[in-house]
Amino acid sequence: RLSTIVGDACIEAGFTGDQFEVDELYPTLVRGYWTSQARAASELIRGLQRIYFFDLPEYDQKLWGLLRGRDPVAWIPHEDLTVGSENVLTTSREQELEFPRKVHLAYASAETDYAPTKQTSERLSSNVRVRSEMGVECFVNLEADEAAQRAAILHKSAWAEFEGRAEFGLSEAYCELVTSDVVMVEIEVGVWKRFRIEELTWSQGILE
Numbered sequence: 001r002l003s004t005i006v007g008d009a010c011i012e013a014g015f016t017g018d019q020f021e022v023d024e025l026y027p028t029l030v031r032g033y034w035t036s037q038a039r040a041a042s043e044l045i046r047g048l049q050r051i052y053f054f055d056l057p058e059y060d061q062k063l064w065g066l067l068r069g070r071d072p073v074a075w076i077p078h079e080d081l082t083v084g085s086e087n088v089l090t091t092s093r094e095q096e097l098e099f100p101r102k103v104h105l106a107y108a109s110a111e112t113d114y115a116p117t118k119q120t121s122e123r124l125s126s127n128v129r130v131r132s133e134m135g136v137e138c139f140v141n142l143e144a145d146e147a148a149q150r151a152a153i154l155h156k157s158a159w160a161e162f163e164g165r166a167e168f169g170l171s172e173a174y175c176e177l178v179t180s181d182v183v184m185v186e187i188e189v190g191v192w193k194r195f196r197i198e199e200l201t202w203s204q205g206i207l208e
């Protein structure tokens with residue numbers, strides 16, 4: 001189980017059982033992973049995060065294993081974006097980025113006796129530039145169908161992140177927000193976008 005592997009890695013990294021909570025990861029089955037040498041706990045967790053799409057934020061004096069794709073915890077209207085803070089939305093078009101047309105997932109497979117194996121996801125669009133390709137390597141033992149599904153999710157996630165990033169300030173009314181929370185933000189009047197919080201800092205009474 002994913003929860004068992006992540007929990008063991010947390011303990012290996014020096015955390016005690018009361019310093020992390022990973023029960024939400026329990027339903028995810030991991031068939032195993034290939035390794036030629038002992039992996040650091042942090043490297044193991046990052047590799048699993050890449051394929052099983054979860055975050056491990058730290059708050060309330062604990063690490064929390066949380067699956068992505070959760071419902072928004074807050075809807076933030078435009079008027080709640082703090083006046084005087086720097087509210088910035090950077091889009092892929094402003095950066096002139098090319099969305100990846102293909103994502104190649106290289107993985108370990110017991111079906112092929114752990115010989116190099118690859119699944120590819122391809123997406124096309126008439127609205128954005130789709131020319132580049134992206135490669136992702138993982139050491140997890142996947143079956144072909146599961147690898148194809150993971151490649152498709154990686155591709156969709158990459159496109160979502162290429163859509164843009166935002167920096168904005170909020171008042172203390174939103175102090176319960178934590179990293180990895182999903183929020184809906186009215187970036188301009190009548191225009192809402194979904195964001196996952198990657199970083200939070202307090203600056204002169206403003207939550208950035």
